[in-house]
Amino acid sequence: MSKPAKFNREDIIHKAANLYWQKGFHATSMRNLQEVIDMRPGSIYATFGSKEGLFKEALQYYAQTGVQALHACRTETGSPLQALKLFIERSVMGSKCDTQAPSGMCMLVKTVAELTEDNADLLAEAKLSLVMIETEFAKLLTEAQTCGELDASQDVKALARFVQVQIIGIRTYAHANRDSDTIQQLIDDLFSTLAVNK
């Protein structure tokens, strides 16, 4: 009957997310997006509704990819705590070693830093995803307790929050001060702190 869609939706969102991640919401123009996703305005607006609509899907895609990466770390290593460290190392080092990560900083943190209530739903979406990821950390830490890697008396929620603060701090610091030796030391210090809580 009808003409089938030419574009792969996920591929488009992936490309859009990378551009938004690199340049931020306001500095990314629709014409910038048109180029990297190779679509004309009409198609973009028919598919995503607005610049905000596309950004929202990009945020969701980014967060979902992050959670998947964490789960991947879990299956790669036998230990929950090792999985956490692997995830952090990959997150922080990402933009250094990889050829692909558009920014050393977390896209959710960049979004929370850039946007205000003028884009309330995008801001809420980013905050929600941060909560979701912190919850994933908590799950991993609970698992670490049952494995005996972590003392059962520890407050898992507080520890997950602590880990979240550390990752935000380290990645942001690394983005402002690119020095790989220093960064690795910060990560090691973090996990020696966690080891104290064992």
Added chain:
Amino acid sequence: MSKPAKFNREDIIHKAANLYWQKGFHATSMRNLQEVIDMRPGSIYATFGSKEGLFKEALQYYAQTGVQALHACRTETGSPLQALKLFIERSVMGSKCDTQAPSGMCMLVKTVAELTEDNADLLAEAKLSLVMIETEFAKLLTEAQTCGELDASQDVKALARFVQVQIIGIRTYAHANRDSDTIQQLIDDLFSTLAVNK
């Protein structure tokens, strides 16, 4: 001879800095600035050259004010470590209690998060100010060593870096998740960690 300048330069920069701090560089339009500083485009451009020029002065003003606040904490308390804690508490809590702080996040961190090499000199300025502030932390920690508040064997530079990472992490986390009890606990945890290093 000539007509004297009507405006107070520092007052203008203060107002501009607050708007930039709140909305970020890209989301702040020159017309927004015209309103809050009550100047017409011609005067603004004659005085500051460009949107970037004004932002640069705003950054410098912000950083200078921050350093002054730290020094004020030092003179208010007898202890260097107490001064540091006071500074952090005021920085983090600022936007909660005060009526004036435009954002819970550090303006330098917001800038580093938002800008790219498209605004290379503004980015460099923000990074430089962060280094400067970290150096101030190091001075305070060295003083803490001579006072005997901190073990002399500690690596002051590493500790200053650690403090910087913590402040960035906590303030950013607080900005994304406004809950004062949680935040105070994070600060207390930080200083109990520093106490271990005594």
Added chain:
DNA sequence: TTTACTTTTGAACGATTGCTCAATTTTAGC
């Protein structure tokens, strides 16, 4: 091949952007 329906295109819209500059206003010295 025709028909029915969907996707894609890209010129172009009104609004807003950062910024300019000729005209005006305001002062201080003569």
Added chain:
DNA sequence: GCTAAAATTGAGCAATCGTTCAAAAGTAAA
């Protein structure tokens, strides 16, 4: 009061912004 110099004004520029929509292109069933 007049003049010279500097500060201020604000209409308006070219460029870019996010977005729209009539036209063109494409596909599958009839």
